[in-house]
Amino acid sequence: xxxxxxxxxxxxxWENRWADGNAGWHKQHVDGLLQKFxxxxxxxxxxxxxxxxxxxxxxDLPWLCEQGHDVVGVELSRNAALQLFQENxxxxxxxxxxxxxxxxATDRSLKLFIGDVFKLTASLTGSFDAIWDSNAIVAxxxxxxxxxxxxxxxxxxxxxxxxxxTWEYNQAERSRHPFSIPSxxxxxLFQESFDIEQLETIDMTGTYFTKKFNxxxxxxxxxxxxxxxxx
Numbered sequence: 001x002x003x004x005x006x007x008x009x010x011x012x013x014w015e016n017r018w019a020d021g022n023a024g025w026h027k028q029h030v031d032g033l034l035q036k037f038x039x040x041x042x043x044x045x046x047x048x049x050x051x052x053x054x055x056x057x058x059x060d061l062p063w064l065c066e067q068g069h070d071v072v073g074v075e076l077s078r079n080a081a082l083q084l085f086q087e088n089x090x091x092x093x094x095x096x097x098x099x100x101x102x103x104x105a106t107d108r109s110l111k112l113f114i115g116d117v118f119k120l121t122a123s124l125t126g127s128f129d130a131i132w133d134s135n136a137i138v139a140x141x142x143x144x145x146x147x148x149x150x151x152x153x154x155x156x157x158x159x160x161x162x163x164x165x166t167w168e169y170n171q172a173e174r175s176r177h178p179f180s181i182p183s184x185x186x187x188x189l190f191q192e193s194f195d196i197e198q199l200e201t202i203d204m205t206g207t208y209f210t211k212k213f214n215x216x217x218x219x220x221x222x223x224x225x226x227x228x229x230x231x
Contacts, residue, residue, distance in 0.1 A: 074112070
């Protein structure tokens with residue numbers, strides 16, 4: 001299937017999914033891949049700044065705080081932010097900053113910027129030591145992927161790292177998200193600015209994922225991306 005045949009999902013699609021309680025991608029647990037590879041993302045450092053993109057109400061956010069890190073999420077849906085804080089009994093305040101509404105925990109270093117990820121800037125959030133992308137890039141419209149890659153680079157510190165977990169399957173079998181982002185696509189988007197290592201490939205063939213979307217095969221792929229040091 002050619003890239004032009006892939007469906008573009010408008011902002012309203014995601015907002016409506018959260019409003020209708022139809023966010024089937026939300027995990028009821030902390031992502032095991034984050035737990036397994038966090039030491040590589042942080043390089044063993046404590047109290048670093050971590051951005052979680054298109055985070056929804058992910059339990060990864062409070063878990064990262066519990067590990068001693070300063071955590072910022074960016075998410076389109078206000079409903080997702082409300083659910084994260086209320087369901088986890090996290091006290092918070094809300095303020096406006098630029099084009100974003102910002103939910104700030106009052107008992108830990110956790111903020112959610114509610115708005116368009118493409119409007120996020122380092123002047124608003126500061127630069128980050130690390131970025132965790134779990135099924136975020138697979139939700140980005142194909143025509144926006146290059147801009148998304150540049151956006152991540154623009155908010156990452158010069159020695160920053162990214163941990164990225166994506167799906168790989170035969171894109172000809174499905175035209176909608178979550179899109180297939182195999183290793184060659186990761187390298188095409190990021191290799192100019194990052195050293196890229198594929199950490200793990202998990203065969204998901206025959207699981208809920210391939211059954212739900214009627215796919216022949218699927219893999220879960222994990223990469224660590226380290227910014228190249230400029231000479």
